[in-house]
Amino acid sequence: MFKNNEAQALSKSEKTKERLYEAALKLFTRDGFDQSSMRAIAKEAGIAAGASYYHFASKENIVYEYYLRLHQDHMKVLGETLSKNGSFEEKLYLVVKTKIEVALPNKDMARALYRVAANPESPLSPFSEENKNLRLEALKVFQDVVNESKDCFNPQIKKFLPEYLWLYQMGIILFWIYDSSENSKKTFNLIDKTVPLIAYFNKQIQSPFAVPFRNKIISTLKSFAPDLGQITTPKKEGL
Amino acid sequence: MFKNNEAQALSKSEKTKERLYEAALKLFTRDGFDQSSMRAIAKEAGIAAGASYYHFASKENIVYEYYLRLHQDHMKVLGETLSKNGSFEEKLYLVVKTKIEVALPNKDMARALYRVAANPESPLSPFSEENKNLRLEALKVFQDVVNESKDCFNPQIKKFLPEYLWLYQMGIILFWIYDSSENSKKTFNLIDKTVPLIAYFNKQIQSPFAVPFRNKIISTLKSFAPDLGQITTPKKEGL
DNA sequence: AGCTTTTTTTGAACACGTTCAAAAAAAGCT
DNA sequence: AGCTTTTTTTGAACGTGTTCAAAAAAAGCT
16 A cells, blocks of 8 residues: 655656646746646646646646745745844845745746635635645744844734735735836835835834824734634635 | 717617626626636527627626726715715725725625736736726725815825725725625724724824834835826736 | 618637546556 | 556546637618
């Protein structure tokens, strides 16, 4: 039944899967997601169309694979450069900037991904139950940004901040997808401006003058924290 | 060539279109957007599948028709209740709340719409060139909210505020689409909390103490005003 | 009424994503 | 080696959104 270690047992299949993934990436990049058919991708990889579905559950799942690897690449880049000693602002800036930089080479894939993301019923949505683990993974980075920086945070805000920073990053990515400026200049400009704004806002809100405003914000944050560990998308909903 | 008034000339065709639209709405509501085939919709309307494409350019275009009517309904509701005399907060609250209320009966359509919205290449995207007019229409409401209220605004902020309020509304709708709470309770709760927050934030920022912060914000708003009259989505983009 | 032009409908066809029973290949076992 | 079981591939088939030439219906015109 169960043979030795799985990694080895699957290695033959993994090879074909890798070939398929690379063929898909090539065609997606060249012709776009919609314009690349599964038949063409399979042909490029040298297998029959039907075989693709042995390796990927769907066409969108190939994009999901891209999503996973993107995250891994991001982690790798951060592992090298995200030092333990930096301000909140510096760290947040680094995380979000590198996220875009890593995704940059294939905007079309990112677009396909966000089309899926916008469909709450899709199991590939970043908010779906199936993606809980990856979401929690991504959240860890922002927990690090908040907890391991030398800045001070209101304890209540500190609790929710990572989840909202994740949402902020989602917003930046969405902006980037729509951004047709040269080299995504506008997106990087937006990051350059909003990260300091967030940091500044956070500092200002610590002032005694800001107490009532801060309380309002805390109250709102509390009610609507994305609660990334618990989000589930409705399978069906009547009327 | 051109006969009398167009409205009358098209009336026969419009009738079939209306039948088709209602059949689509019925099936979408009952079975969902993806689960309703064009063949089934056409059958329900009593015509051949091919004929549907004489009336609607695509399946998604039916959703777009829904989008248009939603806006008209919203305008109708606002026309009755959005008085010229109200605070910024009251007006903003009314606009956003009624927007959701009008859309409420068919969340599935709204979901299908936002799936399209997330695809910048789609001509149906709310950011696309083709939708410029509708976008400007929607913007007018927020211009009214800002200009016709008795509140004071920093002149520079006043200039960009309507476009950002439109984005805010987009965000609320996106939240609503994911919101599976009973009667969309959570979404209304979010509106209840964020509208006062926006109003309060706006008031606070007028204080002399807030000058440096305000300037930072104005600078950012300036650079990234959505500029809703000029957005165009890229047809294709290399690499 | 008869002829022409325009508008609307039809149904077969296309390419697509996906499924699946059957075949082939590989691995495991004695 | 031969047999069994598992893994992987195949290619035909399904239902889908959409297109299009041809047919039908309607409208316009004299």
